[in-house]
Amino acid sequence: MNEQPPVEQLAYSIPSFxxxxxxxxxxxxxxxxxxxxxxxxxxxxxxxxxxxxxxxWLRSLPDEPPQAH
Incomplete structure (x- = not known):
């Protein structure tokens, strides 16, 4: 079989992201x-x-939830 590798997605619409x-x-x-x-x-x-x-953006997100006041 001559199966093609999947195409890597380079960008997303807002719904797909x-x-x-x-x-x-x-x-x-x-x-x-x-x-x-x-x-x-x-x-x-x-x-x-x-x-x-x-x-x-994902790397910029906080690692922990915000503290309750």
């Missing part, structure tokens, strides 16, 4: 509004999250 990281689309959109997560706009309208930006 939210699914990939098991968070809500609202959480992702809020991170974008706070400029914590920076989308790209290759089609000038539809935002995408590049793999590199997604990894950078």
């Amino acid at each position: 939210a699914k990939a990281v098991d968070l809500s689309e609202t959480t992702i959109r809020e991170a974008i509004k706070r400029s914590e997560l920076v989308p790209s706009y290759p089609a000038k309208m539809k935002p995408i999250i590049t793999r590199e930006e997604g990894h950078r």
Whole structure:
């Protein structure tokens, strides 16, 4: 058989990125509004999250939950 290797995904729509990281689309959109997560706009309208930006954002997240006051 001549089976092709899977194509590595380089970017995600907001819904597919939210699914990939098991968070809500609202959480992702809020991170974008706070400029914590920076989308790209290759089609000038539809935002995408590049793999590199997604990894950078995930590494920037806190390791522990916030402390209750």
